Amino acid sequence: MQPLTNADLEAYLNEELAVEEASSIEEQIRQQPELKQRLLEILARRDAGVHSLGEIWRRHRITCPSRPSLQQYLLGVLPSPEETSYITFHLEQIGCRLCAANLADLITASEQSEEEADQQTQSTRRRKYFQSSVGGLRKEKS
Numbered sequence: 001m002q003p004l005t006n007a008d009l010e011a012y013l014n015e016e017l018a019v020e021e022a023s024s025i026e027e028q029i030r031q032q033p034e035l036k037q038r039l040l041e042i043l044a045r046r047d048a049g050v051h052s053l054g055e056i057w058r059r060h061r062i063t064c065p066s067r068p069s070l071q072q073y074l075l076g077v078l079p080s081p082e083e084t085s086y087i088t089f090h091l092e093q094i095g096c097r098l099c100a101a102n103l104a105d106l107i108t109a110s111e112q113s114e115e116e117a118d119q120q121t122q123s124t125r126r127r128k129y130f131q132s133s134v135g136g137l138r139k140e141k142s
């Protein structure tokens with residue numbers, strides 16, 4: 001893999017990169033603390049008064065995963081492990097409040113729909129039981 005230049009990092013910060021490129025850069029930033037430092041230096045030049053990478057991320061809201069991605073993350077069905085680790089990083093390291101709120105909302109929604117599904121199964125079962133006992137009674141009578 002090519003070492004990242006400041007121009008790459010600038011492009012990343014300006015959100016000029018394709019999703020795959022951006023996530024590959026994020027991956028490298030995660031693995032190489034010196035890149036994080038360089039990123040901070042670039043941003044310090046532009047954005048005086050910002051002190052942590054998390055703050056920068058939040059401020060620029062860089063590449064928040066989409067709601068469908070968060071949903072897939074929740075269900076553990078994201079197509080690639082990179083995406084999963086990116087979202088984990090985004091939520092846990094960056095502490096993106098926007099995504100945390102989105103995720104909490106999705107969890108609530110999925111719990112509700114599970115409850116609804118449960119209730120439906122139960123009432124279907126009840127109906128089946130009722131029908132079969134009625135059927136049984138009919139047979140006995142005849």
Ligand SMILES: [Zn+2]
Nearest residue numbers: 064096098099
């Ligand atoms: Zn986010």
